[in-house]
Amino acid sequence: MTTLESLLPSTGVAALSIGLIGAGRIGKVHAAAIVGTASAQLVAVCDADADAADDLAYRHGATVTSAADILADDSIGAVLIATSTDSHADLVERAARAGKAIFCEKPLDLDVARVRACLAVVEETGAPLMVGFNRRFDPNFRALHDQIAAGVIGDVETVCITSRDPSPPPMAYLARSGGLFRDMTIHDFDMARFVLGEEPVSVSAAGSALVDAALASLPDIDTAAITLVTASGRIAQICNSRRATYGYDQRVEVHGSTGMIRADNVHESTVEVAGSGGYVRRPLQRFFVERYMAAYRAEVAAFVRAVLDGTHLSPDGDAGLRALVLAEAAARSHAERRTVDIDEI
Amino acid sequence: MTTLESLLPSTGVAALSIGLIGAGRIGKVHAAAIVGTASAQLVAVCDADADAADDLAYRHGATVTSAADILADDSIGAVLIATSTDSHADLVERAARAGKAIFCEKPLDLDVARVRACLAVVEETGAPLMVGFNRRFDPNFRALHDQIAAGVIGDVETVCITSRDPSPPPMAYLARSGGLFRDMTIHDFDMARFVLGEEPVSVSAAGSALVDAALASLPDIDTAAITLVTASGRIAQICNSRRATYGYDQRVEVHGSTGMIRADNVHESTVEVAGSGGYVRRPLQRFFVERYMAAYRAEVAAFVRAVLDGTHLSPDGDAGLRALVLAEAAARSHAERRTVDIDEI
Amino acid sequence: MTTLESLLPSTGVAALSIGLIGAGRIGKVHAAAIVGTASAQLVAVCDADADAADDLAYRHGATVTSAADILADDSIGAVLIATSTDSHADLVERAARAGKAIFCEKPLDLDVARVRACLAVVEETGAPLMVGFNRRFDPNFRALHDQIAAGVIGDVETVCITSRDPSPPPMAYLARSGGLFRDMTIHDFDMARFVLGEEPVSVSAAGSALVDAALASLPDIDTAAITLVTASGRIAQICNSRRATYGYDQRVEVHGSTGMIRADNVHESTVEVAGSGGYVRRPLQRFFVERYMAAYRAEVAAFVRAVLDGTHLSPDGDAGLRALVLAEAAARSHAERRTVDIDEI
């Protein structure tokens, strides 16, 4: 929320020097978030694509360097890892051993065993690690979470998450994505954990390739329904699609013993037109940069604050692992047409 | 929709004489619907509870009699069966053999084999049979269905049905109900079939007793999540609860290849109050009599019109069977923790 | 609100026999309302157009007769006057002298002096008189009124009434209508009085012929803005148009010392479609028969109940007069381009 106070940078406080590893689409978003955080400084940028790194560094007044130099630079307190997924775990381990505070984009890896090994290194080194589940920092979902925690709907009973992208990514991306559950639903698994208030113990998933039949050749799916159940019987349903003609559809509804709470989408504007064809509101905000910009800013701010304060980072590596385990269980459930217990993974 | 024309009874048309078997809660609703239908007459009423029959007959100027007499009366063209579930199949068979047009409340029976046997009799006699899935006649759901059929969202991909009762029925009712899937979800299974545009081929269900832990002793559940999949991969998700503190929660959302359509709840009024605590709208209409009164009227009107016109009744006995098969499959899926193919039932 | 109880006619209660004078459009609406009221009977109908009277009487099983016969018939306890405006005052006086309870459509007359004379007769005879301001009985506006009375927004400060017809009536009707303020805004004046909680003491009005420039020749207007002020300074704003492409636009918003309350429109259904062009809801209910049918029923029911109970009818003749005085003041304000005090009229 914008307030008069929020317009003013705090002064005289310690600032966290951050090196950004990865200057692609999401790296640019994080760079803007860092630059907008009063107690943080973007000091260095690196990317396999030198032009991308140059461009981003130039715009924000940072140095272009390499990941190795960032990790070796003692004046840099934290790294933000926004490279492609296959390099995340290695970079996290190297950064942990270099004594950096670490923010890593999700997922840590597509392989559960690799994530466990990586987290063992993190634990051994004691490095602070935060995983980029940006939706937890969306002001609407955060308010929903906080009100549930405050008891406004009593005990949580069911969670319904609608999560639809406006259009599918390129086939090349999809081929390396790990599949819908690990690439897209993983955000919804984390959201389910965020609001359920209890760990899921079993997963059941169904899925189809309805948007693009060619996905079946990967094989992959673009439409899915997933059901999670916790030990006490709380239920979460997730509805996914890689396509939504009306914008980025991101909703959460939670039903509890004394009421229901939901966070709705954000439209492009509040304008509505009425005519003989009815009442027309604008489509939703187009995609994640529009919808979650405030979330990305709040996420980086939370990271910086917690690192400077020395408090525990959240969501941490364990949250990253647990969401991936749910994705793995969903993939297995879909393949074997049965309910899969989390303990199997 | 109320229009000036709808206020005027048609005159000079043939009228269908209807005998009502069952004068309980739902029988009263149907009696009012019959009386409000210009081309129908409520001529006879019977019920095991003589007082209930007397009362209802007296109010609407009908005769109190027995089911046997209704079936034997050649001046009665149709029967409306609103007794307890365990008598439905027998009454349908007797009415079919007596040459009546038949409207029977759902379900025909809790047992799939019994329903199949009953429908064999119906087929053999050629009796017109309609099953009481009232929600198909709700103006909102009807409009949703018709717009999907008109192609406004392209090909259907996913269906999300939210269906929550305001509060659970008494334990005595629940003990004879056949369980959540056969008693409550059966309406949602029919709604899913109504809008999916393709038959489900598999079912996966999860459920819990969260509203009343005592249900576990029946055993039964009061909270459920069900996923249906069709041959081409269309997916329907159903979310059920026996409790909703804010009223009778009945929503359908359908996502297709070119858009999304949804029918929302109806609030007690359109009044909204804003104050320091926020903006407050009224709760939803309380329960089915309030929410679905227009649907009950349209349903009886459709029955009467089709009988008088000699056209096929819909939803018919097969629809009743198919919804029950889905309920049976859901129960088995829940028990065996696996996806159940419809062919198994 | 439909409830199980509301479906059942009360029995064994005294019934009010009603004669309907006027079988045109609004007469048909009232006939249907009378027939649907358990403790009322529509026994006689008359109209200058014999076919209209025949048709309506036949449909509802009433006798066709004349106004004189209705007034002379001692078995008829009440009359409902739904003729053209110019006959209202005469009929009210004759009915009052005949000892009938009277329901008269608004307005009693277009001339303030004629209304005053008519009400003098009503007072002298002691006849119960109710004037047809149907909107007071709309469930949404009634709920709004009752909540204001219960103090949910504190002291009323401003009232904003939006009132737009879907399309203008024929020129022939308009020529005899008394002009926008007396014909259309009169409902809004009554609504303002209903919710202001204090009598307006001055009126200021502006108006234009934007929908049909030919109106200027009458002269009349089709678009208007009226401001009412009460003694303590409460303010009501009314916005009128004879045209709204999206349906019958009827809203009331009231702002008070501790909050705001509003009653919104009713759409044709709750269905909403989302696509690349945005989110589309259905237009509003088309016009008054659709929007206010429940109000017409509640209005007749309130009339019948009060007559049978012997309680004061409301809104009464004085309400009819006061709304007309506001219309008169608005016309004068518009003509003279100044604020007009009610006392002037």
Added chain:
Amino acid sequence: MTTLESLLPSTGVAALSIGLIGAGRIGKVHAAAIVGTASAQLVAVCDADADAADDLAYRHGATVTSAADILADDSIGAVLIATSTDSHADLVERAARAGKAIFCEKPLDLDVARVRACLAVVEETGAPLMVGFNRRFDPNFRALHDQIAAGVIGDVETVCITSRDPSPPPMAYLARSGGLFRDMTIHDFDMARFVLGEEPVSVSAAGSALVDAALASLPDIDTAAITLVTASGRIAQICNSRRATYGYDQRVEVHGSTGMIRADNVHESTVEVAGSGGYVRRPLQRFFVERYMAAYRAEVAAFVRAVLDGTHLSPDGDAGLRALVLAEAAARSHAERRTVDIDEI
């Protein structure tokens, strides 16, 4: 709207050096907007309150100086005047003579004659002048304006503006404010002009002191209804209050020959809670800093762009004058209880 592109500052473009005169509440808002504009630089700050100037300058890396020095500094291309109203006209004249591009907060002065004299100086010098009607840059109102201009509702017929502050300013402020019409409604007058598409030719206003009866001693009012009429008969209604317990209530609805368009408020979040008391949404964003932050940013960006491009600034001094004339006419109408023609002022 946030997009990936909007995150990136443009580089290599000419930047406009701006001196900020006034470091109070609104000055801080503008300072943040300037700092967030890629092609602008906040180089100097001055304020009668040295601490306020020091603080703001320090936070944004600007120099603390005096208005005289800012005006004398040739390296400064533009000034942003955010001082108290009584100094606006003098500063605008001095800045115009100093050859600066000028952004001045509304109003230029509370006196029409003084504004006219000031604008004569501006015209004589040819200085580019923009007046701070921030609401024109609100994304919602801007979209509404643009869609009207694109013809989506046909010809404009009526405009309804709801404008309520959350709570009244201190009595000391009110005493110097020029009264409700000049201080608060002036924004609504500008908005009416922005969307009417035609100049108002007459004004009628009513007002009361309902929030704080002590206002009558100034004299002033805190609640008002104003009606504007254009030459062709278009009508605008404005509803004002100094109090709204549910937040900053800022809505515009425009009705045209083929439809209606409206821009709604912005709530604190999209979260809604349903329980036995109904459905509760969050209050509105609290006040102008929250609601109009995007507008302030867009406004400064538009100023900077137009100055750098050499295009005409809008809204210009004439817009400031015309809104003030409407305020003057409203005050006279309120005092004299009659419709006041703009030509009188």
